[in-house]
Amino acid sequence: MASQEIDALAQALSRLPGLGPRSARRVVLHLMKKRETVLQPLLRALEMVEERLKTCSTCGNIDTSDPCGICADPRRDTRALCVVEDVSDLWALDRSRLFPGKYHVLGGRLSALDGVRPEDLNIDGLVARVAAGGIDEVVLAMNATLEGQTTAHYLAERLESYPIRLTQLAHGVPVGGELDYLDEGTLAQALRARRPVG
Amino acid sequence: MASQEIDALAQALSRLPGLGPRSARRVVLHLMKKRETVLQPLLRALEMVEERLKTCSTCGNIDTSDPCGICADPRRDTRALCVVEDVSDLWALDRSRLFPGKYHVLGGRLSALDGVRPEDLNIDGLVARVAAGGIDEVVLAMNATLEGQTTAHYLAERLESYPIRLTQLAHGVPVGGELDYLDEGTLAQALRARRPVG
Structure with a gap:
């Protein structure tokens, strides 16, 4: 039922992580209903990032500047x-x-x-x-x-x-992890790297 | 850590249904890593829809044409x-x-x-x-x-x-619905509108 342009947008959105064809359609509708408050800001933000996207030649980070914000940060x-x-x-x-x-x-x-x-x-x-x-x-x-x-x-x-x-990085039990659900490899690493209490 | 442009994009994305701040950041990263295959097609699709977005003056549908695809469909x-x-x-x-x-x-x-x-x-x-x-x-x-x-x-x-x-529209038990989980209003409607079998 939707026009070619709308289909193309739904397809482009469904390629984003976490969005399937169904939620992509929902997003399309939301964008179309909120043209000024959602669609246009998103479009401008995308254009800006697309225009300035760079790979940092020092560290390989992706940012809108080269050197990236981290490499350029004097602190x-x-x-x-x-x-x-x-x-x-x-x-x-x-x-x-x-x-x-x-x-x-x-x-x-x-x-x-x-x-x-x-x-x-x-x-x-x-x-x-x-x-x-x-x-x-x-x-x-x-x-x-x-x-x-x-x-x-x-x-x-x-x-x-x-x-x-x-x-x-240290290997071990993740914070909030329950031993019962952890794999043997993680448990073995956590046991091997055990530390004195306190 | 991210630049102003990237923050703005993450914020614009987090306003979409189904995307929170966390998943918006994941989407930003995905867009930046796949500039040619994801970011640019999405940008073009958004531009196209933004440019042509219209409210059908006949039925009120949102489409890229006026009259909309449904109103214009001779079938x-x-x-x-x-x-x-x-x-x-x-x-x-x-x-x-x-x-x-x-x-x-x-x-x-x-x-x-x-x-x-x-x-x-x-x-x-x-x-x-x-x-x-x-x-x-x-x-x-x-x-x-x-x-x-x-x-x-x-x-x-x-x-x-x-x-x-x-x-x-008929009211009643939704397909796949279990009576045990339905509210009384729906059950009452379904009972009142009961039909002969076969």
Whole structure:
């Protein structure tokens, strides 16, 4: 029943995470009913971001400026560098506001299965940043998956000759997690890394 | 951490139904990572719809043309008219593809509480369409709420002098509904409107 333009919009929306065909239609209707308060602001915000979208040439973050807001922030500690697989990991970590340093985005993880080799990731960029000096600690914040940990091991080897402290995120019971529902791997890690109370 | 432009986009997205602040951020990231395959198609689709958005001057539907696709469709039965409260009701009904006629959108329901009076709704337009002739049946497809039914009664009075068949949607047990979970009102309606088997 809907026109070609409306169908195209519903289809474009259904490609967003968390929206299926049904909710996309609901969003279309909402946009059309609230032209001035919802559709137009969204359109302007999208145009602005589309126009200014850049990949940071220093760390690989996606932002509307290059260097990105984090790399350009003078309050950030330049001596600590946190290496992540993906931009989404950077955003997730940075939302916690607990890491005061800078980031480095690899752009993926080593994977024999998917044919991702070291030269496919931004590893040379990382080594160059470390080699340039001024960095005391590199946090390897890979995902706790087999491929993430393989990548972390590879990076540790590549960086071992530099005078830096190399750390990784702690594994263990997630906050709010119930032991009963955790997998054996997590439990084993949590037990191995147990700490004195208090 | 994010730039002003990215924040603005996240905020605009969080105003869509079904998206909170958290999922809006996830969508922003997805859009930025898939600039060519997701962001740009969405932007073009939004621009197209924004540019062509119209309210049908005949029925009140929102579409990219006036008259809307339904009013302009020559295969539609012009003798049957289905009156709905809102554009979303029109879309919901038309998705079922069971009603072959045309529609009329009131733009709301009568409500003493919200101060919605007959002159605030597109009722004169409805009466004019019926008065113009050529319509055999008017289906009052108001919501099964107190205000929806009040509106239906008012419309029935306004239309009673015209030589049309006035009908309304059946009330009863929804398909897949379990009696145990239904409210008394629905059960009473279903019992009162019971039909012979077979």
